[in-house]
Amino acid sequence: MAVIALVGNKGGAGKTTLAINLATGLAHRAAEPTIILDADPQGSSLQWRAFAESETAPGVIAAQADLERLYARRRRDYRHIVIDCPPSVHAPQTLAALRLCDVALIPVQPSPLDLWATVHIERAVTQAREVNPDLRAWLVINQLEPRTKLSRLIRQALDELDLPAAQTAVRRRAAYRASVLEGRTVLDLGRRGAEAAEEINNLISEVIAS
Numbered sequence: 001m002a003v004i005a006l007v008g009n010k011g012g013a014g015k016t017t018l019a020i021n022l023a024t025g026l027a028h029r030a031a032e033p034t035i036i037l038d039a040d041p042q043g044s045s046l047q048w049r050a051f052a053e054s055e056t057a058p059g060v061i062a063a064q065a066d067l068e069r070l071y072a073r074r075r076r077d078y079r080h081i082v083i084d085c086p087p088s089v090h091a092p093q094t095l096a097a098l099r100l101c102d103v104a105l106i107p108v109q110p111s112p113l114d115l116w117a118t119v120h121i122e123r124a125v126t127q128a129r130e131v132n133p134d135l136r137a138w139l140v141i142n143q144l145e146p147r148t149k150l151s152r153l154i155r156q157a158l159d160e161l162d163l164p165a166a167q168t169a170v171r172r173r174a175a176y177r178a179s180v181l182e183g184r185t186v187l188d189l190g191r192r193g194a195e196a197a198e199e200i201n202n203l204i205s206e207v208i209a210s
């Protein structure tokens with residue numbers, strides 16, 4: 001069983017996008033029972049699920065008010081639990097998620113301002129490890145535009161940070177936005193989403209299933 005939390009201190013970094021795509025990718029792997037706990041009061045994962053036409057899309061449960069209790073109640077029913085957190089590392093839901101998850105993934109846009117902001121997350125991860133010593137945490141570059149000078153510089157800047165960064169970066173792709181509009185994920189788009197699906201599966205292999 002793996003519990004994966006999408007956390008961060010910036011709005012719009014890609015927590016919900018990665019939560020729904022990773023949960024779907026995990027669910028596809030040998031049809032493993034997977035659920036999303038939406039711990040963000042914005043309820044974006046819940047909204048996505050309300051659109052979803054596919055009956056095989058992972059379920060989403062509202063967990064804004066009582067994440068720990070819901071987790072304790074549901075943990076035995078699922079192989080994977082993905083927690084979509086609010087955009088604040090000080091939010092009670094984020095702190096609770098860091099205390100109970102196996103893997104924390106922190107999406108960051110490839111911009112210096114966003115990388116600097118990860119220092120708050122580093123501290124929160126260090127604190128969470130006092131009660132959750134096996135917590136693994138990774139930065140995940142999201143919305144990467146490859147072959148730009150910035151994208152090369154960002155890789156170097158990542159080496160300066162204490163949190164490790166996943167080798168797999170997620171690129172800026174229309175498929176991530178379009179699929180949500182259709183209540184789907186990049187894994188359900190066939191050839192249109194093939195490249196995006198590959199990077200989601202690579203991310204799963206690298207940081208979750210490893």
Ligand SMILES: Nc1ncnc2c1ncn2[C@@H]1O[C@H](COP(=O)(O)OP(=O)(O)OP(=O)(O)O)[C@@H](O)[C@H]1O
Pocket residue numbers: 010011012013014015016017018040042044085086087142143144170171172173174176177180
């Ligand atoms: N790799 C990507 N390629 C293209 N668009 C993306 C990508 N990742 C995220 N987006 C878009 O960026 C916007 C913000 O993403 P998302 O809602 O997942 O961020 P978030 O961290 O959950 O935001 P919040 O902090 O408000 O919950 C959305 O419009 C989403 O579709």
Ligand SMILES: [Mg+2]
Pocket residue numbers: 015016017040042044084
């Ligand atoms: Mg979100």
